[in-house]
Amino acid sequence: MGGYGLYVWSxxxxxxxxxxxxxxxxxxxxxxxxxxxxxxxxxxESE
Amino acid sequence: MxxxxxxxxxxxFAGKLIPWIGFAAxxxxxxxxxxxxxxxxxxxQQGQSYRIMFIHVPSAWMSMFVYVVMAAAGAASLVWKTxxxxxxxxACAPIGASFTLITLVTGSLWxxxxxxxxxxxxxxLTSELILLFLYIGVMALQASIDDPRRxxxxxxxxxxVGVVNIPVIHFSVEWWNTLHQPASVSKLGMPSIHPSMLAxxxxxxxxxxxxxxxxxxxxxxxxxxxxxxxxxxxAQVVESEK
Numbered sequence: 616m617g618g619y620g621l622y623v624w625s626x627x628x629x630x631x632x633x634x635x636x637x638x639x640x641x642x643x644x645x646x647x648x649x650x651x652x653x654x655x656x657x658x659x660e661s662e
Numbered sequence: 663m664x665x666x667x668x669x670x671x672x673x674x675f676a677g678k679l680i681p682w683i684g685f686a687a688x689x690x691x692x693x694x695x696x697x698x699x700x701x702x703x704x705x706x707q708q709g710q711s712y713r714i715m716f717i718h719v720p721s722a723w724m725s726m727f728v729y730v731v732m733a734a735a736g737a738a739s740l741v742w743k744t745x746x747x748x749x750x751x752x753a754c755a756p757i758g759a760s761f762t763l764i765t766l767v768t769g770s771l772w773x774x775x776x777x778x779x780x781x782x783x784x785x786x787l788t789s790e791l792i793l794l795f796l797y798i799g800v801m802a803l804q805a806s807i808d809d810p811r812r813x814x815x816x817x818x819x820x821x822x823v824g825v826v827n828i829p830v831i832h833f834s835v836e837w838w839n840t841l842h843q844p845a846s847v848s849k850l851g852m853p854s855i856h857p858s859m860l861a862x863x864x865x866x867x868x869x870x871x872x873x874x875x876x877x878x879x880x881x882x883x884x885x886x887x888x889x890x891x892x893x894x895x896x897a898q899v900v901e902s903e904k
Contacts, residue, residue, distance in 0.1 A: 617704065619711035622775050626714045626768040630721065633760050637877055645884040652891055652900045 694865030736818030
């Protein structure tokens with residue numbers, strides 16, 4: 616990268632990190648929401 | 663007529679779209695990265711360092727585009743009180759903030775070798791930093807008010823006030839003497855950038871747009887489930903997705 620490697624790869628690395636986190640976080644959040652809702656519906660059934 | 667604005671219809675519709683849009687995003691970004699990192703030649707002035715442009719510029723466009731979408735959704739939610747618009751506005755904020763952060767950090771990493779400094783308080787950089795604070799403000803408002811309707815209303819008002827910052831960012835390089843270089847692509851007439859560099863730039867821009875649509879739909883879907891959790895249809899969804 617003509618002496619600019621550290622800057623270029625840091626930029627690409629940081630962007631990748633943020634974009635991947637933005638996929639993982641909402642998908643995990645979705646799993647949590649589903650778990651809570653399932654518990655809610657089970658609680659309702661046992662009433 | 664089946665209304666896609668009704669959360670009940672939107673939920674399965676969005677669920678079907680997400681894998682396709684996500685796949686298209688991955689393919690477009692991979693192709694853009696290949697052209698940008700391996701095919702496009704080095705810049706005659708900036709050498710290899712200019713390759714940061716292929717993420718910096720598209721994410722800067724996204725940081726403004728997502729903000730406009732968020733503010734428009736906020737306005738729609740204020741006028742028509744539609745739940746879907748409220749959810750859209752709230753789903754936009756973290757994604758827009760992420761693109762703004764990427765813009766600032768990659769810009770800094772580009773500025774150091776080219777300008778000799780990580781940061782300067784010039785008009786373009788400062789207005790982009792204000793954009794990040796606006797996103798954070800919107801997210802903080804949404805998180806701090808328990809009632810989702812009131813939270814959405816407060817966030818929408820802040821987002822709408824902050825819209826004035828968007829033209830300031832865009833025109834900052836023309837209105838003020840800035841360290842930041844002026845636009846090369848959105849100039850009227852011919853863009854002053856070679857096709858071999860323009861192609862990866864546009865591919866990355868399209869890829870980021872597709873990524874945004876896929877991720878905003880993922881966020882909207884679980885927010886809808888949370889907000890509609892007392893309805894019959896959500897109970898059925900929870901039952902069927904066991």
